[in-house]
Amino acid sequence: DAGVIQSPRHEVTEMGQEVTLRCKPISGHNSLFWYRQTMMRGLELLIYFNNNVPIDDSGMPEDRFSAKMPNASFSTLKIQPSEPRDSAVYFCASRDQDRGMNTEAFFGQGTRLTVV
C-alpha cells in the first residue's frame, strides 16, 4: 500500500481564494482524521470521520472550513475564503477502527498551505 496520500504537497494562494486539500486514506481503513499544524498551536484535530460519517468537527475553526468524505477512499478539506492565518501544514491520517481502539494512525506527508 502507498500509505496515506495527500495532494497537493504545497499550495500558495491569495487571500480570499478557495483552497481544496485532498486525501486518500489507506485502503481498508475506516477512520480518517484532518489535523492542522502550526508553530503556535501545535497539532490540532480539525475533524474526524468514521465509515465516511463526520463524528466530531468541534475542531473546525470557522464556517470557512468544511470537510467531506464522499466515499471510503477520498476526503477533502475546503477553506473558502482563505485567510493568511490559515497558513499551516495540514495532515490527513487514517486508522483501521475495526481492529479496536488500540490501533495506530498513519499520516500522510501533509499539505503546506501558504495564504498571501
Next chain:
Amino acid sequence: SQQGEEDPQALSIQEGENATMNCSYKTSINNLQWYRQNSGRGLVHLILIRSNEREKHSGRLRVTLDTSKKSSSLLITASRAADTASYFCATAPTGFQKLVFGTGTRLLVSP
C-alpha cells in the same frame, strides 16, 4: 483544550546518551501513543501503550505510563544522530475514537 503537554520542549544530547521525554494529559484514556516527526514530514507511529499497561519496550524505546498521574515518558537509549526529530505523545480519550496530540519535544542528537 484536551491537548497534552510535553517537556522538555527541546532537548540536545550527544550520540550514545539517553533521551527522556515526558508527556502529561488531562483525561482518562484508552491508550497513549508516541509518534516521531522528521522536519517537513508526516508523523510516524513509534509505540502504543494501553491504559492497563505500565511499561512497554520496542528496540531502543521504553515507554512508561502512570494513569494516576496522567503522565507518560519515552526513553530512547543509546541515541543516534538519526534520532534527531520531534516526538509527540497522543492520547486516545476514553469513549472517543480520536487522537489528541501533545505539544511535542524537539530532540537534537549531535554526533
